[in-house]
Amino acid sequence: xxxxxxxxxxxxxxxxxxxxxxxxxxxxxxxxxxxxxxxxxxxxxxxxxxxxxxxxxxxxxxxxxxxxxxxxxxxxxxxxxxxxxxxxxxxxxxxxxxxxxxxxxxxx
Amino acid sequence: xxxxxxxxxxxxxxxxxxxxxxxxxxxxxxxxxxxxxxxxxxxxxxxxxxxxxxxxxxxxxxxxxxxxxxxxxxxxxxxxxxxxxxxxxxxxxxxxxxxxxxxxxxxxxxxxxxxxxxxxxxxx
Numbered sequence: 001x002x003x004x005x006x007x008x009x010x011x012x013x014x015x016x017x018x019x020x021x022x023x024x025x026x027x028x029x030x031x032x033x034x035x036x037x038x039x040x041x042x043x044x045x046x047x048x049x050x051x052x053x054x055x056x057x058x059x060x061x062x063x064x065x066x067x068x069x070x071x072x073x074x075x076x077x078x079x080x081x082x083x084x085x086x087x088x089x090x091x092x093x094x095x096x097x098x099x100x101x102x103x104x105x106x107x108x
Numbered sequence: 109x110x111x112x113x114x115x116x117x118x119x120x121x122x123x124x125x126x127x128x129x130x131x132x133x134x135x136x137x138x139x140x141x142x143x144x145x146x147x148x149x150x151x152x153x154x155x156x157x158x159x160x161x162x163x164x165x166x167x168x169x170x171x172x173x174x175x176x177x178x179x180x181x182x183x184x185x186x187x188x189x190x191x192x193x194x195x196x197x198x199x200x201x202x203x204x205x206x207x208x209x210x211x212x213x214x215x216x217x218x219x220x221x222x223x224x225x226x227x228x229x230x231x232x
Contacts, residue, residue: 001170035218037153044203044222045145045153051214088153092217095167097143099153 002027002091004100012108019076021103023089028069030093036065036074037088039102045088049074079105110134112204112223119229120194127190128226130204137185138162141207143219144178144189146200154200158207158217159187194230201225 003026013019023034032052037045047056049065052072062077076083084107089100115129130142144156157168159178166178177190187204203226205219 031214033214033217037219039153044225045219046222047218047220050209050212050218054212054214056220057209090153090155090219095158095217096169097155097158097167097217098169099145099155102152 001096002029002094002098004089004091004098006087006089006100006103008103009101010104010106012106013079014108015079015081017079019074019079019083019105021074021087021105023067023072023074023100025070025072025091029072029091032068032072033091033093034065034067034072035090035092036063037090038083038085039088040085048087050092076105110206110221112206112221114202114204114223114226117227117229119231122194122196122230122232124194124230125190125192126194126228127188128202128204128228130187130189130223132185132187132206135206137180138182139208141216142178142180142187143205143207143217144176145203145205145219147203147225148197148200151200156189156202161187191228194228196230199228199230201227 005024007022036049039045053065111133141160143158159166161180179188204223206221209215
């Protein structure tokens with residue numbers, strides 16, 4: 001089973017700033033199939049990025065994903081107020097398709 | 109439009125079983141796979157498993173292999189997840205999610221569209 005570790009646990013930023021979140025896998029992720037989700041309180045998660053760098057339908061281009069092998073990054077170029085949320089990574093290369101523990105982006 | 113409508117909240121006793129349904133509409137049910145993910149109060153997301161509505165292939169998380177059963181009913185476009193031998197720490201919101209983005213072969217097994225979630229409370 002691939003174990004995903006996310007950092008930082010919490011990132012405190014202001015609107016307009018850049019956010020950089022990390023997801024590290026315990027072993028190489030097959031085909032770099034790494035996804036990112038956003039979750040706001042009381043809501044189901046929303047798919048942002050899949051296969052490391054492909055944006056899901058309707059996701060603004062301020063969200064970008066990069067990385068390969070065991071190290072992946074989600075970047076938000078300029079934080080909008082609605083971007084303050086929890087972000088999870090998930091590997092979708094090999095079962096079990098595990099999630100990371102999440103990183104919270106909150107207001108500084 | 110794609111809709112996944114889950115069954116209502118459940119309160120159940122330790123040792124019992126619960127079966128959550130996920131009724132799909134707005135797409136061809138048998139062309140997709142469905143994941144089940146849970147979230148305990150204040151905690152992160154936990155992947156339980158995935159089932160193909162086309163082939164019947166199933167993948168379960170190791171931790172749930174002996175307690176969970178996932179099925180689909182193609183006649184009603186409904187996916188089901190049954191969890192047995194419930195414990196207090198099974199209290200969580202359980203989500204179903206549909207995979208695949210049209211034309212993107214790399215999008216299998218993803219959680220693209222989500223149901224609204226079903227709260228399962230295990231209490232004595």
